[in-house]
Amino acid sequence: MKSFIGRIARQRLDSNVKTERSVASIKLEISRWQTSNQMFEAIKFQSMKREATEPYESFFNRLTNQAYKCPFEGKDRINQQLIWG
Numbered sequence: 001m002k003s004f005i006g007r008i009a010r011q012r013l014d015s016n017v018k019t020e021r022s023v024a025s026i027k028l029e030i031s032r033w034q035t036s037n038q039m040f041e042a043i044k045f046q047s048m049k050r051e052a053t054e055p056y057e058s059f060f061n062r063l064t065n066q067a068y069k070c071p072f073e074g075k076d077r078i079n080q081q082l083i084w085g
Contacts, residue, residue: 008025009029009030038071041066041069041070042070042072044066045066045077048062048063059082060078063078063081
């Protein structure tokens with residue numbers, strides 16, 4: 001898990017001295033990772049297409065599962081992607 005949080009946060013975790021400043025630095029690095037992860041998931045969602053032989057229900061389920069990982073809410077986005085993909 002430490003490999004995902006970034007170099008600065010790893011250095012702070014590995015150091016023996018924990019200060020309020022180092023804890024704040026770790027939280028900042030983790031929040032940046034979570035944001036970039038959500039961005040990646042949204043891009044992945046937007047690029048999803050229905051396979052030629054894929055049943056509608058299967059595509060809908062894949063979209064719904066991916067949408068839970070994205071920073072947006074609501075059925076409208078899933079409906080848009082159903083039409084687009």
